[in-house]
Amino acid sequence: MTNAPTTAAETTPPALPDPVLEFAFEIRAGIDPFVRIGRSADEELTFTPVSGGTVAGPLLSGVVLAGGGDWAVERSGTAQLEARYLIRADDGTVIDILNRGYYRASEEVMARVQAGENVSESEYYFRTAPVFQTDAPAHRWLAEHQFVGLARDEDGQVCIRIFVVR
Numbered sequence: 001m002t003n004a005p006t007t008a009a010e011t012t013p014p015a016l017p018d019p020v021l022e023f024a025f026e027i028r029a030g031i032d033p034f035v036r037i038g039r040s041a042d043e044e045l046t047f048t049p050v051s052g053g054t055v056a057g058p059l060l061s062g063v064v065l066a067g068g069g070d071w072a073v074e075r076s077g078t079a080q081l082e083a084r085y086l087i088r089a090d091d092g093t094v095i096d097i098l099n100r101g102y103y104r105a106s107e108e109v110m111a112r113v114q115a116g117e118n119v120s121e122s123e124y125y126f127r128t129a130p131v132f133q134t135d136a137p138a139h140r141w142l143a144e145h146q147f148v149g150l151a152r153d154e155d156g157q158v159c160i161r162i163f164v165v166r
Helices: 107-114 137-144
Strands: 021-031 035-039 043-056 062-064 069-075 078-089 094-104 125-133 147-154 157-165
Touching: 021 062, 021 147, 043 078, 094 147, 125 137, 125 157
Parallel strands: none
Antiparallel strands: 021 043, 021 157, 035 043, 043 062, 043 069, 062 078, 069 078, 078 094, 094 125, 125 147, 147 157
16 A cells, blocks of 8 residues: 655645734723832843723723733843733623733834833834633623734823734
């Protein structure tokens, strides 16, 4: 019995649809000054407390509760972020968020951000992948979909436009 060679058509998986992003809401979180936790030769670890904020959009509205925060490890000019905080939806439901992502900016853009200047999302890389947890039936869709966030610093807040992947 001989084995026939495999053709490209036999090894290519079926085509998948391109992902569609639907704007869901924007989180505007106030932040307190960061706390430096440690530094080694190759990285720096910091914590930035979340002080509250708002959530507004076509699919969810509410407030960001004070507490929680963002742990960042910076290596070679790129910060790996892990933020955890809570939202209270307008109907009173509390929703947990674990938001991981990356932040990278040129020295010039970083200086502008640190000076309080509003910088466009396209001028630096600030992207997240939030995961939501809730058992509330009205908001269960948050715990059952993948999301991406495009973030920016604006007026002393971190603003994240959240898109659901359809």
